[in-house]
Amino acid sequence: MALTPGRDHPQVDLPPGRLRGAIEGGLAVFRAVPYAAPPVGDLRWRPARPHPGWSGTRDATADGPSVPQPYMKGGDPVLGGHGSPPFDEDSLTLNIWTPAADEGRRPVLVWIHGGGFVSGSGSMPNYSGDTFARDGDLVVVTINYRIGPLGYLYTGPEEGNAEGAGNFWLTDQLAALRWIRAHIASFGGDPENITVAGQSGGALSTAALAGHPETQGLIRRVILQSPPFGLDLPGPEAYMERTAAYLELAGVKTVAELRELPWPALIGAAGGLFARTARWGYWPTPFLPVIDGVTLERHPVEALLHGAASGIDVMIGWTREEANFGFALDPAYTAADRERVTARIADTFGARAAPEVYAAYERARPGSRPADVLMDLITDELFRAPALRLAEARARTRRPVWAYQFDLPTPAHEGRLGAAHCLELPFVFANFDQWAHAPFLAGLDPAVRDGLARTMHRAWIAFARTGDPGHPAMPAWNPYDADTRTTMRFDAVVTALADLAGDARRLHATSGSGPSA
Known part of the structure; x- marks a missing residue:
């Protein structure tokens, strides 16, 4: 896990391969680092899998693409936009800001963006980790994860997923945490002192991660900013009604056919689902987490009251x-x-x-x-x-x-x-x-x-x-x-x-x- 010194381009050797970062404002920054295999082709709507690694030195000085999502040129009257091109399905990456890629064992802050389960990116300048890293002597990590139909559509039992696992967004986030636990020490972080923070949908994610059996002992504390814990999350049967509506909007009859469509068609069909699922006086949520009994056994808020997460x-x-x-x-x-x-x-x-x-x-x-x-x-x-x-x-x-x-x-x-x-x-x-x-x-x-x-x-x-x-x-x-x-x-x-x-x-x-x- 050796660090190769460099005035402007620090390099870190990891088991997956060597990374070449940049010095920005006195911080060592590594961008668009892959933490899971690209979820494309047959891996679309499959749980995240480990990244196979790379040969040579991987450039980590520039942001990669964001997860596909709706985009309105000119933005909106509140935020002015929440995610911009380029978009690509091959975008399961994370970004790291650290005062030094040394053996400092600094506290680690992992940020999970929100966006109504349909927008946002860990690469947005809004969520740059530089202020926390510089002002708090922290190692900060932001992540991209699948959103919208690519992350939240529940496909039900099918070939290659007989148990009916859903919540592909959650499998991405778990894969990112596994990566952080395994490698963050090489970036000056302490894998035994990890805080996960998120806002809105990202706060719901944070709660789900805190209560997941796989993260026991991994997450020390959580920050939940505006978690929409009042959402009534559907079970598999209820969600399949929403999936059927989405298939109709996409012009296909099966998930296998849906898997053949290019991602812009998937994002286009999502717009119609907003109208199909909207209710007057309720926050619009065309895509939601699913209590599938496999990846998510209960509402995330309940996970913070029981078992290891209660501490x-x-x-x-x-x-x-x-x-x-x-x-x-x-x-x-x-x-x-x-x-x-x-x-x-x-x-x-x-x-x-x-x-x-x-x-x-x-x-x-x-x-x-x-x-x-x-x-x-x-x-x-x-x-x-x-x-x-x-x-x-x-x-x-x-x-x-x-x-x-x-x-x-x-x-x-x-x-x-x-x-x-x-x-x-x-x-x-x-x-x-x-x-x-x-x-x-x-x-x-x-x-x-x-x-x-x-x-x-x-x-x-x-x-x-x-x-x-x-x-x-x-x-x-x-x-x-x-x-x-x-x-x-x-x-x-x-x-x-x-x-x-x-x-x-x-x-x-x-x-x-x-x-x-």
Whole structure:
């Protein structure tokens, strides 16, 4: 595992072969490192397999392609885009930032991107690991994994997969963790001190990994940013109805025929599945993890409460107005009336309780419109309430969990987004220069923005290094427990509050939304 010195191009010898990286801003960086065999041809919709290695020296100085996904030139009005060409199925790679490829045994931070299970990439500049590596003396790894139909389509039992294993995205992530455990010491990392962090769909992935039998003893702590734990994940039979609809949209009758299609046709058919699966008042999720009983035996949130995963350090949080991300700029929702929103509430609480629940949301946000009530409901159902149930359950078992809420609203779009889903990301990474294309950051006061970013960024570093996010430049941050329910409020003024989200916790305590913790 020897390191070959080089002023501008460090080289690392690994069993799969030699890698040639680059020095960027004083860090050794290795990009587009393959961790699994290309999932092409007969390996499409198969579990990830080990990479065969390479001969000679592999150049690792440039990003490789991202996993195929929808792409809208010009971006969107919130993030400005979340994944851009080039795309290719041969993209199961990871990127590494390290202060030095030596024997330093630094803590390792593995980042798993989100994107509604259909977009994103570990190579996006937004998720560059340089700030964490430089500011925290960490080794940072970001990964590409199969998303959309290539990663989340459930194909059921078939030739070569008789047991009906699904969740190919999860097999990719497990393969990446195996690679990291085996090789990260050669990049100055400590394989016995690994923190896995993710946001949104990436946070759901992080929970699934933490509870997987194969990772026992591998993951020391997890950071769960806006995990959509309120999603009702289908079993095999329910998912096959979705698969049948997708086959029809793709113009084929069997998975074998689907395997012959080029990937652009697969991405094109995915667009139709959005429309087929959409329900008014619900976050659109055409592709989902499947509880297949093989790769995933139970909802990921439950895995953090049982077995070996119950001893992992957990930090979990959400943004105050998560759902504004997807609904606040959509006229179909901003024009919603009280009657329709009350009917949507009845889906969760029943028709008899729905008017009372509507009134409770109105009281919690004086002057709210029906659209505000709807968005607060979706925020609670999908993100806040199930995260609180996890914190409550771990508190009862005296397993530490640190909770936070991101409250700083953005003035972009006349303030309609509030503290929306994804808004905490540039603060956590402290890299606003890499988010210049994102409309949702427009208008933020630079002094407030940068001060909050310093506080959050240092807290994430502290947690990755020690399992405790507290540091001297912020108020004392105690774990969430059954007595105080301490929750850190990240806003222009950072404050530790008792039971910050108590209204949501009490309202949804018996609603049944999301899995039972």
